[in-house]
Structure formats: C-alpha cells, structure tokens
Amino acid sequence: MNALELLWLIPLLPFAGAAVNGILVRNSQKGLATAVGIGAPGLSLLVALAALWQYSTTRPGETIQQAVYVWTTGGFSVDIAFRLDPLSAVMTFVVTLVGFLIHVYSVGYMGHEPGYRRFFAFMNLFMGAMLLLVLGANYLVMFVGWEGVGLCSYLLIGFYFEEEFPPYAGKKAFVVNRIGDFAFLVGLFALFATFGTLDFAGIEAQVLADPASATAPYVFGFSVAGFVTLCLFIGAVGKSAQIPLYVWLPDAMAGPTPVSALIHAATMVTAGVYMVARSNILYQLAPEISTVVAVVGAATAIFAATIGLAQNDIKKVLAYSTVSQLGYMFLAAGVGAYVAAIFHLATHAFFKALLFLGSGSVIHAMGGEQDMRKMGGLRRHLPWTYRTFLVGTLAISGVPLLAGFFSKDAILAGAWERSPALWAIGLVTAGLTACYMLRAVLMTFFGKFRGTKEQAHHLHESPAVMTVPLGILAVGAVVAGYAGKIPFTHLDWLGGFFAPVIAVIPGHEAQAGHHGLALEALLVSASIAAAGIGLLVAWRIWGRNRGLDGGSAWAARFPRIHHLLENKYFVDEIYDRIVVRPLAAIARACWKVVDILIIDGALHVGAFVTEMTGDLGRFSTTGNVRNYALYFFAGVLILFWWMIF
Amino acid sequence: MSVPIAWYLVLAAALFCIGTVGALTRRNGIAIFLSIELMLNAANLTLAAYSRLLDDRTGQMVVFFALAVAAAEAAVGLALFIAIYRLRRTIDLNRINLLRW
Amino acid sequence: MELAIFIVFAVTALVSSIVVVAHRSPVHSTLSLVVTLLATAGLFILLGSPFLAALQVLLYTGAILVLFLFVIMLLNIQRERASSARSPLQTWGALVGAFVLAGAVSRLLWDAHAESVAPPLTETFVSLRGVADQLFTTYLLPFEMIGLLLLLAVVVAGWVAKRVRAEADEESAE
Numbered sequence: 001m002n003a004l005e006l007l008w009l010i011p012l013l014p015f016a017g018a019a020v021n022g023i024l025v026r027n028s029q030k031g032l033a034t035a036v037g038i039g040a041p042g043l044s045l046l047v048a049l050a051a052l053w054q055y056s057t058t059r060p061g062e063t064i065q066q067a068v069y070v071w072t073t074g075g076f077s078v079d080i081a082f083r084l085d086p087l088s089a090v091m092t093f094v095v096t097l098v099g100f101l102i103h104v105y106s107v108g109y110m111g112h113e114p115g116y117r118r119f120f121a122f123m124n125l126f127m128g129a130m131l132l133l134v135l136g137a138n139y140l141v142m143f144v145g146w147e148g149v150g151l152c153s154y155l156l157i158g159f160y161f162e163e164e165f166p167p168y169a170g171k172k173a174f175v176v177n178r179i180g181d182f183a184f185l186v187g188l189f190a191l192f193a194t195f196g197t198l199d200f201a202g203i204e205a206q207v208l209a210d211p212a213s214a215t216a217p218y219v220f221g222f223s224v225a226g227f228v229t230l231c232l233f234i235g236a237v238g239k240s241a242q243i244p245l246y247v248w249l250p251d252a253m254a255g256p257t258p259v260s261a262l263i264h265a266a267t268m269v270t271a272g273v274y275m276v277a278r279s280n281i282l283y284q285l286a287p288e289i290s291t292v293v294a295v296v297g298a299a300t301a302i303f304a305a306t307i308g309l310a311q312n313d314i315k316k317v318l319a320y321s322t323v324s325q326l327g328y329m330f331l332a333a334g335v336g337a338y339v340a341a342i343f344h345l346a347t348h349a350f351f352k353a354l355l356f357l358g359s360g361s362v363i364h365a366m367g368g369e370q371d372m373r374k375m376g377g378l379r380r381h382l383p384w385t386y387r388t389f390l391v392g393t394l395a396i397s398g399v400p401l402l403a404g405f406f407s408k409d410a411i412l413a414g415a416w417e418r419s420p421a422l423w424a425i426g427l428v429t430a431g432l433t434a435c436y437m438l439r440a441v442l443m444t445f446f447g448k449f450r451g452t453k454e455q456a457h458h459l460h461e462s463p464a465v466m467t468v469p470l471g472i473l474a475v476g477a478v479v480a481g482y483a484g485k486i487p488f489t490h491l492d493w494l495g496g497f498f499a500p501v502i503a504v505i506p507g508h509e510a511q512a513g514h515h516g517l518a519l520e521a522l523l524v525s526a527s528i529a530a531a532g533i534g535l536l537v538a539w540r541i542w543g544r545n546r547g548l549d550g551g552s553a554w555a556a557r558f559p560r561i562h563h564l565l566e567n568k569y570f571v572d573e574i575y576d577r578i579v580v581r582p583l584a585a586i587a588r589a590c591w592k593v594v595d596i597l598i599i600d601g602a603l604h605v606g607a608f609v610t611e612m613t614g615d616l617g618r619f620s621t622t623g624n625v626r627n628y629a630l631y632f633f634a635g636v637l638i639l640f641w642w643m644i645f
Numbered sequence: 646m647s648v649p650i651a652w653y654l655v656l657a658a659a660l661f662c663i664g665t666v667g668a669l670t671r672r673n674g675i676a677i678f679l680s681i682e683l684m685l686n687a688a689n690l691t692l693a694a695y696s697r698l699l700d701d702r703t704g705q706m707v708v709f710f711a712l713a714v715a716a717a718e719a720a721v722g723l724a725l726f727i728a729i730y731r732l733r734r735t736i737d738l739n740r741i742n743l744l745r746w
Numbered sequence: 747m748e749l750a751i752f753i754v755f756a757v758t759a760l761v762s763s764i765v766v767v768a769h770r771s772p773v774h775s776t777l778s779l780v781v782t783l784l785a786t787a788g789l790f791i792l793l794g795s796p797f798l799a800a801l802q803v804l805l806y807t808g809a810i811l812v813l814f815l816f817v818i819m820l821l822n823i824q825r826e827r828a829s830s831a832r833s834p835l836q837t838w839g840a841l842v843g844a845f846v847l848a849g850a851v852s853r854l855l856w857d858a859h860a861e862s863v864a865p866p867l868t869e870t871f872v873s874l875r876g877v878a879d880q881l882f883t884t885y886l887l888p889f890e891m892i893g894l895l896l897l898l899a900v901v902v903a904g905w906v907a908k909r910v911r912a913e914a915d916e917e918s919a920e
Contacts, residue, residue: 647748649860650862651855651859655852655855655856656789658852659848663764664767669844673772675772675823679779680767682810683782689798693789697864705795708795712802720899721906724902736821736823
C-alpha cells in the first residue's frame with residue numbers, strides 16, 4: 001500500500017475521532033472515549049510516519065499533490081487538495097508526534113475531569129484542523145484549517161466554562177484573532193484577484209515565470225507582493241500572538257494545561273510562522289514587509305521576555321516565553337532565514353510542549369496551584385518532572401548541544417547577516433530567556449516548600465502515562481537540534497531537505513549564508529555567553545535556599561521597573577482604554593439608540609398601528625351575514641360607479 | 646298610446662332596489678329569501694322589456710330558464726332553512742353568526 | 747288605455763313589493779309577493795309575452811310561493827321582534843345604497859332609452875307556437891338540462907333536510 005496516497009487520512013482520522021467522541025460516545029463510557037481520543041491521533045501519527053518515511057526515502061524534495069475534491073462556484077474553482085513537500089512534511093511530523101504525546105499525557109492529567117470526553121473530542125478536532133492547515137495545498141484549505149484551529153482554541157480555552165475567567169479568555173482570544181483573520185482574508189482576495197488561483201504551486205509558478213507581476217504597484221503604494229504579505233502577516237500576528245495582538249495568549253492559559261502545551265505553545269500559534277515560510281516567495285519579493293516582520297518579531301521577543309522575568313504564575317511565564325520564542329521565529333523569517341524559522345519552530349515545539357507538560361505535572365501535584373511563590377523544593381517529590389523540566393529549560397536557554405542551542409544559533413546567524421542590531425536584540429532576548437526560565441525552575445523545584453501542609457501531604461509524582469510522554473519529549477528536546485545546521489560543520493540536513501521549498505527567484509537570490517570560521521566562532525561564543533550570563537544571573541538572584549528573598553530584594557531595588565514588568569507594561573489596560581472602552585461605548589450607543597430607539601421603536605410603532613387597525617377593523621367582522629352582504633353591496637356600488645362614470 | 650320601454654326598465658330598477666333593501670335589512674331568513682325572489686323578478690321584467698324592445702324572443706327564453714332555476718333554488722334553499730331550523734331552533738340571521746371566529 | 751293599465755300594474759307592483767320588504771310577518775310578506783308577481787305577470791302580457799305571464803302565475807305564485815307558505819307554517823315562524831338586535835347602521839346603509847343604486851340605474855336606463863320606441867307587436871312574437879319552436883329547437887339542450895337540474899334540486903333538498911335531522915337526533919341522543 002502506498003502510504004503517500006493516504007495523505008487525506010492524516011487529517012481525516014482526528015476529525016473522525018472528534019465526531020465519534022463528540023456525537024456517539026457517552027460521558028459514562030470513559031474507556032471508549034480514551035480509546036477513540038488516543039486512537040485517532042495515534043493512527044494519524046502512524047499514517048503520517050509511514051508517509052513521511054516513504055517520502056524521504058523514495059521522493060525527497062518533490063512536491064506531492066492530491067486533489068480530493070474540486071469546489072467550483074461560478075468562475076471560482078478551488079481544489080480541496082493536500083500537498084506534501086519538505087515544509088509540510090516537517091510540520092506534519094511535529095504536529096502528529098507532539099500532538100499524540102500530549103494526548104497520551106492528557107489521559108492522566110484530565111483523568112478526573114468531568115468533561116473528559118468533550119476534552120478529547122475538541123483536542124481531536126484541533127488535530128484535524130491543524131493537519132488540514134499544514135497539509136492544505138492552497139490558501140483556501142489552509143484558511144479552513146486556520147479557522148478550525150481558532151475555533152478549537154476558543155473551545156478549549158473556555159473548557160472550564162462554568163468558571164468566570166476561562167470563557168472570557170476564550171472570547172478574547174477569538175475576538176483578537178478575528179482582527180488577524182480579517183486581514184488574512186483580504187490578503188487571500190488580493191492573491192486571487194492577482195493570480196486567479198490560491199494554489200501554492202500555481203502562484204509560485206506564476207511568480208517565478210514573471211517576478212514583475214508580483215512587484216507591480218497595487219494599492220496604497222504597496223506592490224502586489226507587499227500588500228499580500230502585509231495582510232498575511234497581520235493574520236500571522238493575530239494567530240501567533242505578536243505585538244500588538246499578543247494579548248490573548250497569556251490569558252489563554254486559562255485552559256487546561258495540555259491545551260496550552262498543544263495549541264498555545266507547540267502547534268497552533270506557530271501556524272503564522274508556517275504560513276510566512278510557506279509564502280516565502282512573496283516575502284522575498286517584498287523586502288520592506290520582510291523588514292517589518294523581522295522588527296515586529298524582534299520587538300515581541302525582547303518585550304515578552306522582559307515581562308516573563310516578573311511573572312509569578314508558572315503558566316504565565318511559559319506563555320510569555322512562547323510569545324517571545326514566536327517573535328524569534330518571525331525574526332528569522334523576516335531576515336530570510338526561513339529554514340532557521342521552521343527549525344526553531346520544530347525544536348520549540350518539543351521543548352515548550354515539554355515545559356508546559358512539566359508545569360502541568362507540577363500543577364497536578366499541587367492540586368491546581370499555579371503560583372510559583374507557593375511552590376519550592378518540588379524536585380524531591382517530582383523527580384522525573386524535575387529532570388525533564390530541567391532538560392527543557394536548558395534546551396530553551398540555548399545551552400550547547402541541546403536543541404534550542406542549534407536553532408537559536410541558526411536564527412542569530414541569519415539575523416547577523418541582515419542587521420547586527422536585530423542580532424543584538426536576539427542575543428539579549430536569549431540571555432533573558434535563560435534567566436527567567438532558570439528563575440522558574442529555581443522557584444518551583446528548589447528551596448523550601450512554601451505551600452500549605454495539605455498540599456505538602458498530597459505531593460506525588462505523576463503517573464507513568466504522564467511522565468513517559470515527558471521523557472520522550474525530553475529526548476526530542478535534546479536530539480531535535482541535530483537535524484538542522486550544526487555550527488562549525490557543513491552538516492545541515494534540514495537545510496538540504498528544505499532547499500526545494502525556499503524559492504529562488506531570478507534577480508532576488510539571497511546572499512550565500514556562509515561566514516568565515518572566525519565570525520562563526522564569535523557568534524556561537526556570543527550566544528553561549530548570553531545563555532551563560534542569563535543562567536548565572538538567575539542563579540545569583542533566585543539560587544539555592546534564597547527562596548523568594550533574592551527576587552524581592554531586586555524588586556525593591558528597582559520598584560518602578562518591577563511594577564511595570566509585573567503588570568505587563570499595562571498593555572491590557574492601555575488596550576482597554578483606547579480600544580475596548582470606545583468600542584463598548586459605541587456598542588452601547590448602538591444598543592440604546594439604534595437598537596432600542598430606532599429598530600425597536602419602528603417595530604413598536606408598526607405593532608401599535610397594526611393593533612389599532614385591528615381594534616378598529618374588529619368591529620367590521622361581526623360574523624353576521626347581513627353585514628357582510630352590505631359590504632358586498634357597497635363594493636358593487638363602488639364598482640358600478642367606477643364602470644359607469 | 647304605447648308605453649315607453651324606458652318606463653318598464655325604470656320600474657324594474659326600482660323593484661330591484663326595493664328587493665335589495667329587504668335582503669339587507671330583514672333578519673328573518675325566509676323574508677330575505679322573499680326579497681331575493683323580488684330582485685329576481687325585477688331582473689326578469691328587464692329581460693322581457695328588452696325582448697320587446699329588440700323584437701327578439703331570446704329574452705323570453707332567458708326568463709323561462711330563470712324561472713326554472715328560481716324554482717330549483719327555492720327548493721334547495723328552503724330545505725336548507727329547514728335544516729338550520731332543526732339544528733338551531735331559529736332562522737334569525739342575527740343569531741346564526743356562523744362566520745364569527 | 748295601455749298606459750292606464752301599465753300604471754295600475756306598476757303602482758300595484760311597487761306598493762306590494764314595499765309591503766314584502768317592510769312587513770314583519772313572513773306570511774304577509776309572502777302574500778304581498780304574490781300580488782307583486784301577479785302584477786308583473788300583467789306587465790308581461792303588456793310586453794307581448796302571455797307565455798311568461800302564464801308561467802309566472804303557475805310556477806311562481808302557484809308553486810314556489812305556496813312552498814314558501816308551507817315552510818313558514820311548518821317552522822311556525824313568528825313575527826320578527828322589533829327589539830331584537832336593531833342595527834340602524836345596517837338599515838340606513840341599505841336604504842341609502844339602494845336609493846343611490848336605483849337613482850343611478852334609472853338615470854342610466856332613462857338616458858339610454860328615453861327615445862326608444864318598441865317596434866309594433868307581430869303575430870309571431872306573441873304566438874305560443876313561436877315560443878315552442880324556439881324552445882324545442884334552439885334551446886333544446888338547456889331545456890333538458892333545466893329538467894335535470896330540477897330533479898337534482900328535489901333530490902338534494904330532500905337529502906339535506908333528512909340528513910340534518912339524523913345528525914340532530916344523534917346529538918340529542920348523546
């Protein structure tokens with residue numbers, strides 16, 4: 001059986017799992033719900049692995065496209081098609097593998113939740129939508145997946161809908177995403193209007209044949225490529241939580257922790273990066289927008305990293321870390337290092353999923369407590385969680401020979417080529433990342449336990465169903481880095497594998513990315529130094545046995561900065577003032593004036609007139625035949641009069 | 646002296662309108678029926694007058710058929726009144742307001 | 747002479763028709779209608795169709811109105827009580843409407859036919875033979891259908907009256 005012909009099964013299996021779990025299975029059938037919820041993504045993973053194995057051994061670098069159905073309305077025709085090329089292959093691998101591990105983990109983590117079956121139905125739905133997004137062969141299929149993951153994100157953030165905050169956070173995520181999705185749609189319209197197709201391959205062929213068609217002036221002083229890429233990037237900003245639309249992601253932590261790991265760290269939020277990489281041919285033709293992407297990415301990276309320094313909620317720290325790392329990926333995409341962006345996406349998926357699941361294990365043990373100030377000393381009680389979490393922390397910090405080191409290094413090397421300033425921002429961010437992550441480790445796992453006695457009594461290591469996925473992800477967080485560019489060598493499996501995806505446009509060739517050995521050594525040692533300084537600073541402030549005192553002392557020394565960071569630069573408050581409240585005022589005006597006064601008023605007048613007419617007319621319908629005969633007679637008279645005179 | 650045909654016609658119109666008033670004002674079903682017969686008769690008179698005016702016997706034929714139909718109508722109508730009376734013990738149309746609600 | 751006869755018949759018809767409409771007693775109304783119909787029969791003779799006059803007397807007065815009288819007596823209908831549900835609007839509406847209609851129609855007919863003079867009566871127009879000729883040749887089919895209609899009316903009338911009684915019996919039985 002040719003696994004490459006079964007591409008459509010990869011997204012279909014999770015969809016089927018969601019349908020079965022959502023419709024057929026009952027809440028009481030927990031075993032069945034588990035089997036379906038794990039089985040569907042598991043089978044999907046097997047099919048994906050088989051397909052990828054076959055792809056990389058028999059037809060590496062080729063583009064395989066399969067149309068399942070052709071959707072035609074009028075002159076508009078789009079294939080519902082799947083596409084397997086190096087880019088979607090890597091994404092499919094990451095999504096199915098990490099997704100499956102998180103599903104397994106969820107069996108333990110969600111075991112006692114009342115909405116167990118619903119959780120798995122939503123998670124499977126998400127998997128299906130995400131795979132549709134990465135496997136779609138054109139922007140429309142991608143957009144369907146894009147909206148599908150947005151919906152699942154909304155559903156899962158608001159999973160604890162009986163509480164007050166989660167539904168609000170879900171709503172916020174959905175509304176903020178809509179801003180981006182609107183721009184995304186506009187970009188798609190512009191694409192279709194220009195090229196007459198939404199197919200990746202079709203657009204690429206047209207642009208390669210005639211690059212001038214894409215750089216021709218379009219609207220608002222933008223070229224076609226500039227306008228489209230700007231719209232797509234705004235879409236990516238919404239989905240991937242970049243400045244200024246990142247505000248929903250920290251609040252999205254209101255969802256269950258596996259959801260945060262899967263959707264808000266490993267997969268969905270990276271969809272924007274994937275989309276930019278997928279559209280790289282257009283971004284290459286729009287250097288000014290690429291610069292915007294790089295600057296926004298760099299700004300988000302350092303901005304979110306500084307906020308992460310002062311957060312006390314373990315999941316909030318990881319959330320801002322995610323925003324920051326996504327900024328890193330956009331920085332890479334913006335400077336043209338698309339391979340590095342996807343490379344970091346993949347390694348980040350492993351170690352950030354690992355960190356989130358580790359934090360979930362901690363929260364599980366603490367009975368739902370998320371405040372790190374009430375933790376401490378947990379490494380004795382949660383040895384495996386501690387070890388894997390530490391691996392994840394070191395990986396994200398850029399400690400040599402772990403995954404994050406390689407991918408971060410690739411990004412920094414790419415940034416250096418374009419602009420040393422961007423490189424410097426990236427370097428500082430790397431140091432900050434190391435600092436706040438080690439801070440989280442120290443506050444959580446070291447020092448004395450600061451929780452209640454009851455919590456201390458209940459502390460326990462999580463079951464194997466949770467720790468085994470942690471272990472696998474930890475292995476991934478170590479070895480995933482060796483797939484990409486390894487410094488000081490010419491080993492770059494990912495770069496070679498990706499070569500066909502990164503379009504080479506005549507006249508727009510990127511400069512060859514090989515620096516001299518000395519420069520490379522300098523860059524590598526700089527990033528190692530940044531990580532080392534970050535870790536060292538964290539150790540000095542929050543290190544062994546200091547508990548919270550070190551942090552408090554620093555906060556006391558810089559009260560204003562601490563206040564600013566702890567309150568996330570007051571961005572939510574500013575948005576509330578300048579966007580939410582005016583909009584709410586407008587909405588209230590619409591409600592009070594337009595709705596109640598004008599619409600309801602018109603309705604009431606209409607109702608009143610009808611009622612009065614009815615009240616008056618009621619007297620005519622006496623039910624007495626003779627009265628009706630008289631009306632009849634009157635009618636005859638009128639007709640007679642009209643006909644004669 | 647021959648009577649002008651117009652006089653017959655005006656007389657027929659007058660009879661017709663008297664019948665109309667009766668049909669609209671009486672409450673007794675039988676009386677309404679009688680008024681309708683009066684209107685029918687006025688129409689017959691008009692037909693006969695025109696037949697005379699045009700020297701064409703077709704008008705008389707129509708009157709003949711109208712009479713026959715009136716007989717049939719009377720039979721069925723009166724049967725209906727008997728039926729209604731049996732059900733409701735009255736043929737006062739003010740009380741037979743079946744069309745109400 | 748002819749004019750005098752016309753006036754007599756016309757006045758009789760008008761007066762008796764007003765009695766038909768105005769009298770409270772159904773029996774009196776019916777008897778007045780008999781007078782109206784007889785006067786009309788006279789007018790038919792003046793219009794040169796003694797056949798219609800004969801039919802009017804035999805069929806209308808002799809059969810139909812007798813049927814009316816039978817029904818009135820069968821149902822034992824009393825005078826209309828003046829007090830029961832008077833509706834002045836209905837009465838005045840009908841009167842005004844009828845007056846307007848009468849005026850308009852009369853005016854119309856008068857304008858059209860004030861100058862019209864009927865042709866002299868001929869033997870063939872008046873003769874019963876001519877009527878019979880036309881009835882049994884040109885109008886044979888309608889004539890036969892009228893016969894069928896009358897038969898149908900008799901059957902239906904009997905059926906309606908009987909059926910309702912059966913239902914009423916069922917209701918009272920319940």
